[in-house]
Amino acid sequence: MTRILTILVMVAGLVIGVHAQQAEVGTMAPDFKLTDSKGQEHSLSDFKGKYVILEWVNFGCPFVRKHYDSGNMQKLQQKYTDKGAIWLSICSSAPGKQGHYPQAELGSVLKKERLASTAYLIDEEGTVGKMYDAKTTPHMYVINPDGVLIYAGAIDDKRSTNTEDVKNARNYVVEAMKASMDGKEVEKKSTQAYGCSVKYK
Amino acid sequence: MGVAPLKAQFLGGNATTEAELVSDVASIQPGAKFWVAIRMKMQDGWHTYWRNPGDSGLRTSVEWILPEGFKASDIHWPVPERIDTPPLITFGYHDEVLLLTEISAPADLKAGQEVVFSANVEWLECKEVCLPGEAEVSLNLSVVQETPETNDRWVQEFADARSSLPLTVTDWELSAGKENNRLYIFAQPPSYFDRELEEISFYPYQGLAIDLSAEQKLKKTGSSYLLELVPSPNADALPDSLEGILVTEDGWRGPGSEKAMEVRVPVQEDVAFAETGEAGGGNIWLNILFSFIGGMILNLMPCVLPVLSIKIMGFVQQANDTHTKPWKHGLVFMFGVLISFWILAGVLLVLQAGGEQLGWGFQLQSPAFLIILSAFMFLFGLSMFGVFEIGTSLTTIGGKTQSGGGWMGSFIGGVTATVVATPCTAPFMGSALGFALSQPAWVSMTIFTFLGLGMAFPYILLSSVPSLLKFVPKPGRWMESMKQFMGFLLLATVLWLLWVLSIQAGAMMVIIVLGALLLLGLAGWIYGRWGNLAMPAKTRAVASTLAALITIGTVAIALSSVDTYAMNPGSADAAYTGEGIEWESFTPDYLEQLKQEGKTVFLDFTAAWCLSCQVNERVAFSSEEVQNKFEELDIVALKADWTSRNETITKALASYGRNSVPLYVFYPGGNNQQPVILPEIITPGIVLDALETENN
Numbered sequence: 001m002t003r004i005l006t007i008l009v010m011v012a013g014l015v016i017g018v019h020a021q022q023a024e025v026g027t028m029a030p031d032f033k034l035t036d037s038k039g040q041e042h043s044l045s046d047f048k049g050k051y052v053i054l055e056w057v058n059f060g061c062p063f064v065r066k067h068y069d070s071g072n073m074q075k076l077q078q079k080y081t082d083k084g085a086i087w088l089s090i091c092s093s094a095p096g097k098q099g100h101y102p103q104a105e106l107g108s109v110l111k112k113e114r115l116a117s118t119a120y121l122i123d124e125e126g127t128v129g130k131m132y133d134a135k136t137t138p139h140m141y142v143i144n145p146d147g148v149l150i151y152a153g154a155i156d157d158k159r160s161t162n163t164e165d166v167k168n169a170r171n172y173v174v175e176a177m178k179a180s181m182d183g184k185e186v187e188k189k190s191t192q193a194y195g196c197s198v199k200y201k
Numbered sequence: 202m203g204v205a206p207l208k209a210q211f212l213g214g215n216a217t218t219e220a221e222l223v224s225d226v227a228s229i230q231p232g233a234k235f236w237v238a239i240r241m242k243m244q245d246g247w248h249t250y251w252r253n254p255g256d257s258g259l260r261t262s263v264e265w266i267l268p269e270g271f272k273a274s275d276i277h278w279p280v281p282e283r284i285d286t287p288p289l290i291t292f293g294y295h296d297e298v299l300l301l302t303e304i305s306a307p308a309d310l311k312a313g314q315e316v317v318f319s320a321n322v323e324w325l326e327c328k329e330v331c332l333p334g335e336a337e338v339s340l341n342l343s344v345v346q347e348t349p350e351t352n353d354r355w356v357q358e359f360a361d362a363r364s365s366l367p368l369t370v371t372d373w374e375l376s377a378g379k380e381n382n383r384l385y386i387f388a389q390p391p392s393y394f395d396r397e398l399e400e401i402s403f404y405p406y407q408g409l410a411i412d413l414s415a416e417q418k419l420k421k422t423g424s425s426y427l428l429e430l431v432p433s434p435n436a437d438a439l440p441d442s443l444e445g446i447l448v449t450e451d452g453w454r455g456p457g458s459e460k461a462m463e464v465r466v467p468v469q470e471d472v473a474f475a476e477t478g479e480a481g482g483g484n485i486w487l488n489i490l491f492s493f494i495g496g497m498i499l500n501l502m503p504c505v506l507p508v509l510s511i512k513i514m515g516f517v518q519q520a521n522d523t524h525t526k527p528w529k530h531g532l533v534f535m536f537g538v539l540i541s542f543w544i545l546a547g548v549l550l551v552l553q554a555g556g557e558q559l560g561w562g563f564q565l566q567s568p569a570f571l572i573i574l575s576a577f578m579f580l581f582g583l584s585m586f587g588v589f590e591i592g593t594s595l596t597t598i599g600g601k602t603q604s605g606g607g608w609m610g611s612f613i614g615g616v617t618a619t620v621v622a623t624p625c626t627a628p629f630m631g632s633a634l635g636f637a638l639s640q641p642a643w644v645s646m647t648i649f650t651f652l653g654l655g656m657a658f659p660y661i662l663l664s665s666v667p668s669l670l671k672f673v674p675k676p677g678r679w680m681e682s683m684k685q686f687m688g689f690l691l692l693a694t695v696l697w698l699l700w701v702l703s704i705q706a707g708a709m710m711v712i713i714v715l716g717a718l719l720l721l722g723l724a725g726w727i728y729g730r731w732g733n734l735a736m737p738a739k740t741r742a743v744a745s746t747l748a749a750l751i752t753i754g755t756v757a758i759a760l761s762s763v764d765t766y767a768m769n770p771g772s773a774d775a776a777y778t779g780e781g782i783e784w785e786s787f788t789p790d791y792l793e794q795l796k797q798e799g800k801t802v803f804l805d806f807t808a809a810w811c812l813s814c815q816v817n818e819r820v821a822f823s824s825e826e827v828q829n830k831f832e833e834l835d836i837v838a839l840k841a842d843w844t845s846r847n848e849t850i851t852k853a854l855a856s857y858g859r860n861s862v863p864l865y866v867f868y869p870g871g872n873n874q875q876p877v878i879l880p881e882i883i884t885p886g887i888v889l890d891a892l893e894t895e896n897n
Contacts, residue, residue: 024434062325062333063259084852098330133434134258135289159259161325161333190435192409194330197257197289 001064023132023141025189027150032128034090034121037106042088042119049145051085051180053173055119055155056129058091058137059113061196067138068113070163073155077116080177088116092129096197100124117192126200136195142176142186151176153191162169216334217244218326222318223319225359226860227350228343229316232308233858235349236359237340238299239263239276239322247328250279253406253445255291255413259325259333261300270307277301279365280461283402290413292404293327299362312346321608350857351846357810364812367461371453377443377466384411384430384468386443392504392819393885397421398451401428403464404550405445409436428851442467444748456882458816496655530611531664535657537615542653545619546646561604568706568763575698575754578691579718580725585688587681588722589729601723618656620654706763717759724751782822782831787841789853801836801870803840803892806854806862809844814863824885830892867891 023030029052033043044052055073058064077087093099101109110120123129132141132152142151156169174188176186219242226235241249241261265273276616278300281292304318319339326332377384386403401419405411415431428447432439452458475850547562578775584590663669695718703711724747731744783817785791787804795802807814821827831838843850843862854860865879865888 060330062331130288133288161259189437192433192435194259195257196327197286197291199329200288 001027011129023149023152025149025152027149028147029141029143030131032131034128034198036119036121037103037110038119040119042121044143044147047086048147051080051083051145051177052130052143053080053085053087053177054141054143055087055089055117056092056137056139056198057089058093058107058196058199060098063195065138066161066163066166067155069165071114072166073138074114074116076171076173081116081118083181085177088119088121089115089117090121090123090128090134092123092126092134093199094126094201095124098196099199124201126198129198129200134193134198136193137198138195139193139198140173142173142180144180150180150186151189152193153188154193154195157191159194216324216326216332218242218247218249218324218334220322220324220336220338221783222338222340223322223352223355224340224342225352225355226342227352227523228345229306230345230347230349230855231306231310231312231497233349233860234303235860236301236303237318238301238355238359239320239338240297240299241294241322241324242297242896243295243326246295248284248291248295249284249298249324249326250290251404252276252278253292253404253408254325255284255288255293258291258293258327258331261322261324263300263302264321264323266321267304268316268318270310270741271316271318271447272305274303277303277366277394280367280446281404283404283448288414299358301359301362301366306344310344312344315341315343317341346846348852349860351851351860352870353846356846356861360808360811360813363861364459365461365814366459367452367463367582368459368614368882369463370880370882370884370887371462372886373453373462375447375464375466376469377464378469379439382432382439382811384432384439384443386428386430386447386464386466387425388428388447389425391884391886394455394823396451396455398426400449400451401426402448402644403428403430403445404448405443407440407444410440410443410445440468452816454816454820457812458820459813488648489651492651493655493658496652497658499656528661528665530608531657531661533608533611534615534618534660534664535654537612537617538619538657539615539650539653541616541619542649542656543646546649550645568702568710569760571698571702572759572763573756574716575695575702575714576717576721576752577758578695578698579721580752582688582691582695583722583725583729584685585684585691585728587685587729588725590733619653635808679862710763713762714759717755720751720755724755727751782828782838784838784840787839787850787853789849792839795837795839796868796874799871800868801834802868803831803838804837804841804864804868805838806841806843806850806859806864806866808842808846808862811862813882817865821883821885821888824888827885827888830889834892836892 029044031044033041035041055077059068064073077089081087091099106120121128132139135137136198140151140153140155141149144150151172153172155173156166156171158165158169172188172191179186219240221242222237223240224237225236229235229587241262243249248262252260254260261276263276267273277296279298281294284291284293310316317339318341319337321337323333323335326334333892339782369632372393374389374391376387378387379385388401402417405413410433412431412433418429420427420429430443442465445463446461447453447464448461452460453462544863556647699711699714702714728745728748732748734741749871784805785805792802792804805818807818809815830836841850841853843854851860854862854864857864857866857876863881863883867877867879868874869877877891879887
């Protein structure tokens, strides 16, 4: 009898566990562990108690370039890390595909881009990307200090590759962070992300 | 190391798509409307995007720089491809696309000058990586007071692009609803739509409306379609309305017609969408019952009845002669029937899957098929008259080959009965079989199976319960009379087939077929007189071969003359009655004359390369109601064939403010000289409305 129970519990656990591996706004953000550009490992659970912003990136994509060439992304990275939040830039490009860089080159690439995030995480297998259903670059996720996903979607409302559009755009990440930090409800919890497709395996 | 080389490395180079501004006209008139298009030519493997790019990408945008007074419409987007790159779905175009735009010229435009139209085009082209692109394109057109010229280079391509625009008027009734976190689109076909759609997809105009990578389940409820959509997980709430296009490979106005239809419907709160099982479950059982009964009735068909009686007698004979139970023979007979039906169904299904438009109804539209069927029926008729014997000889041969109780005989008897029954089913069971073939394969097979079972049933019954045989009339003279009478029925069927052929292919073809039948009669006579079993083997062999050669040869000659002698009902210049409307050739003088006489005139401007024109004609003018109305109102129907874009017709088009086909103009006649211009996409309903309102 106990054996059956154990198996049932294990199965139930598996089912729940598997189910919990898909990010959904309003629920706990799924935990993950990835290595960064410096070879250090990070888990999402390391940052419990802090705001975490996930940014899916691919430096070759024109939409990403719009935010990096205009300095917009780096500015946001600096702004929120200064406020004590964690900013993780994640690249799910498979080896050989656009956006993927060999370990040796990464250092200089990130320096050129003037990356100001906490860490640049390498998700070659695409597991974390798929866990979060990251479809495009950029694709943004905001997790509050309790570990709940409070925003998922586009960085702003101007779907274009034109750097001019950055300053007039409504930035959803800024909005979500401001509302949450003020203790208010996030108005736009999810939007359709725009960008190039994530170059999965 | 500067920034530029690094950028080039990241971006992979410059955009390679070519953009240009083109038009199917070479000159324009003041106050007129005309079409231009941004032609995007992508390199191999690259694509640009639709108005809704999908999960990623960016739509092509156009900013017009027009001279004073000119106005440009929004882009008319041709049907895109659905580009599947899991987990993303995008909508776009490979190779080439014409983004059509209608421009209107101001009325006060001075003739004799050239105007320049320009546009700034911005796009994103992607293959594995994405490159943004931009270009400024321009086009010069001269302004003329007279008839605008066409630009022959682009006429065909514009027509093709137009027929790939989503239809906005089709008489399909569309609505949408939501239930249990699912969205539904309900589509009810118009009365003239008699095909079955295998698949439908919804491409939304709105982003964030539906989950593009989720499966769109299609159900058929009666004659209507229900498409189940999964809403986007990123949206705050379910959308209030669904706007986009419904796409089907089969065509919304019949096979080969336009593939996209626009849908703009509010999502209703509670809609009672009938949740029926697959493939209209309830109907299945009814059809199976009908097939079974139909199978039984088949035995009464002139083709089969003689075989039935003879076979029964054979059973009884065998029962008396050997100790093998007759019901076993009945079963073997049934297997013969079933297997033949399955093979027949199998062949038809395979051919159908292979793209042939098979179905009994459709076959009757092919002169070749009509010829073969007439030949068959004629030969069977002759057999009934006793000119020669088919059925019995086969079964007797079967009986001779095996000493083991004549199993083979019974089996072959079953096969023969089916073979003999097949031609008879066409005229009498056309629609039932047509339905069977339009269903999924397993449904078709089931229906064919029950048809076979129905046909074999009387045999099984009679062979299992020999006592029933006393109700079967004893063999006698009546059998021979019955058989010969059946021959007349078969000849009547041949008469009907030849009538259909006359409409399809003209009188000359019918004479040729009659000649072929004459020769077939000769072949039958030779086989009957010298190929029957009473003759020595050598004579039989020679006679059979000769008869076979004549048969095959005659039929072959008849078939090959179809091309030469058959009148093509599609020819635009012959006055034919194939579609019930007599079309006469349009000339401006003739039209004037008719107008003077106060006649009611209907003008059809068409071209062979215009798909929508062809579909319009098939859909609207083959409707009986429309044909009757034409007769009732004594309408003179004029067809203007613009296939070679001759000047007369170009001028005529321009007189109505147009420079492309299709164009349908109706002159109500009498004192009313104002022409009524019908929409470009017509249906029987639209034509009838136009005819009726103007005649009041």
